[in-house]
Amino acid sequence: MIAVGLCRAEEAGEFDHVQTGPLALLWQPDGTDTDRLDRCLAAQEQLGAFLPFSPRQAPKLAAACDWIRPRIAALSAALDDLAGQGEMLVTLQPDTTGSGPPSSSGRDWLRERTLQHARLRAMQDCLRDLLPGAHLLPTSPGAPVEATVLLPPDLMHSHARTLHAACPEGVDCRVSGPWPAFGYAAALTARLTEPT
Amino acid sequence: MTAPDPTQDWPSPLAEISRLKIDPERVEQDMARLVLGLMEFLRKLMELQAVRRMDAGSLTPEEEERLGLTLMRAEEALHRLAAQFGLQPGDLSLDLGPLGRSV
Amino acid sequence: MPDPQLLSPRHALSGSDRTLVDLVDRVLDRGCVIEGELWLTVAGIDLVYLGLKAVLTTPDRLLRGEA
Numbered sequence: 401m402i403a404v405g406l407c408r409a410e411e412a413g414e415f416d417h418v419q420t421g422p423l424a425l426l427w428q429p430d431g432t433d434t435d436r437l438d439r440c441l442a443a444q445e446q447l448g449a450f451l452p453f454s455p456r457q458a459p460k461l462a463a464a465c466d467w468i469r470p471r472i473a474a475l476s477a478a479l480d481d482l483a484g485q486g487e488m489l490v491t492l493q494p495d496t497t498g499s500g501p502p503s504s505s506g507r508d509w510l511r512e513r514t515l516q517h518a519r520l521r522a523m524q525d526c527l528r529d530l531l532p533g534a535h536l537l538p539t540s541p542g543a544p545v546e547a548t549v550l551l552p553p554d555l556m557h558s559h560a561r562t563l564h565a566a567c568p569e570g571v572d573c574r575v576s577g578p579w580p581a582f583g584y585a586a587a588l589t590a591r592l593t594e595p596t
Numbered sequence: 597m598t599a600p601d602p603t604q605d606w607p608s609p610l611a612e613i614s615r616l617k618i619d620p621e622r623v624e625q626d627m628a629r630l631v632l633g634l635m636e637f638l639r640k641l642m643e644l645q646a647v648r649r650m651d652a653g654s655l656t657p658e659e660e661e662r663l664g665l666t667l668m669r670a671e672e673a674l675h676r677l678a679a680q681f682g683l684q685p686g687d688l689s690l691d692l693g694p695l696g697r698s699v
Numbered sequence: 700m701p702d703p704q705l706l707s708p709r710h711a712l713s714g715s716d717r718t719l720v721d722l723v724d725r726v727l728d729r730g731c732v733i734e735g736e737l738w739l740t741v742a743g744i745d746l747v748y749l750g751l752k753a754v755l756t757t758p759d760r761l762l763r764g765e766a
Contacts, residue, residue: 441708441709444708488705489711503664503668505661505664505665506660506661506662506663506664506665506666506667506668507657507660507661507664508664509664509665509667509668510646510647510650510660510663510664510667510668511650511660511664513643513646513647514647514650514651517647517651518651556705557702557704557705560702560704560705561704563704564704574706574711575704575705575706576705576706576707576708576710576711577705577706577707577708578708579708580708
């Protein structure tokens with residue numbers, strides 16, 4: 401049995417779970433990463449507060465129980481933080497589909513690539529201004545820029561509209577959500593797992 | 597970095613390890629993906645570094661032309677090779693685990 | 700009604716990749732040790748573990764002794 405995440409005991413309801421104090425640890429039979437991701441999405445959709453484990457590295461049930469027991473207070477506080485919220489994911493990358501005819505010279509080609517990267521940087525600045533609380537994932541010029549931000553799902557629609565409106569030509573902007581709080585959870589579990 | 601033990605019960609948040617699968621039914625394609633993936637990795641690295649040099653203004657016009665032309669042809673060549681093995685450019689990103697995808 | 704500007708997670712799942720090369724380029728700015736790992740799985744069997752460890756830097760930094 402593999403653990404998929406945590407919620408408040410009183411909300412666990414129909415999900416397979418074991419209770420640990422005020423928390424419920426959701427689990428499912430061994431399956432693929434995709435099965436676990438699916439279960440995380442369902443939990444995010446149906447529960448008031450859900451702290452997911454990464455589907456690709458979810459712990460076995462027994463190990464997860466041992467890990468949770470000494471950390472119940474911190475994990476309960478995290479669920480309070482997460483109540484009514486999900487993660488919005490913003491991905492920005494150069495839009496190469498709309499690029500014109502192939503460059504005739506090497507210089508033109510290199511300049512076009514340089515421009516692409518500059519546009520992306522500009523959009524990244526715009527993202528920072530709009531959502532100061534966003535966590536920008538490590539990236540580099542030319543790579544997709546990804547940012548996660550914890551928000552109530554209702555707000556995501558208006559932020560998505562604003563981002564799309566601000567997006568310059570030549571940049572592909574994808575906004576998705578509400579995701580389970582994978583980014584928040586990864587940072588939290590790393591912090592709580594550090595040797596003291 | 598965590599020891600490569602895929603059976604551990606509670607890996608650290610960064611300890612996931614990816615798999616590149618070489619399947620007996622499609623050996624050629626899988627091997628091509630491995631080799632071309634490494635080539636694409638190096639090509640992208642060169643392109644990104646060239647862009648950085650452009651931004652810094654440290655290249656002469658001749659260097660810009662030579663560098664751009666070489667990188668452009670390298671990209672075309674790599675995509676052509678990939679197509680011969682039935683691979684899309686997107687198939688060439690090797691996922692090396694801790695530094696790769698986040699979700 | 701679906702919002703075309705906000706993809707639902709299930710819809711977005713075929714989405715974008717973030718790959719090693721992006722991170723390597725970022726660290727190239729300073730010159731840094733990176734590590735990556737990968738299992739080569741042959742016919743369904745984990746056969747070779749590749750641990751990659753490299754010190755990467757660019758020529759200008761190498762010459763200035765900043766690597």
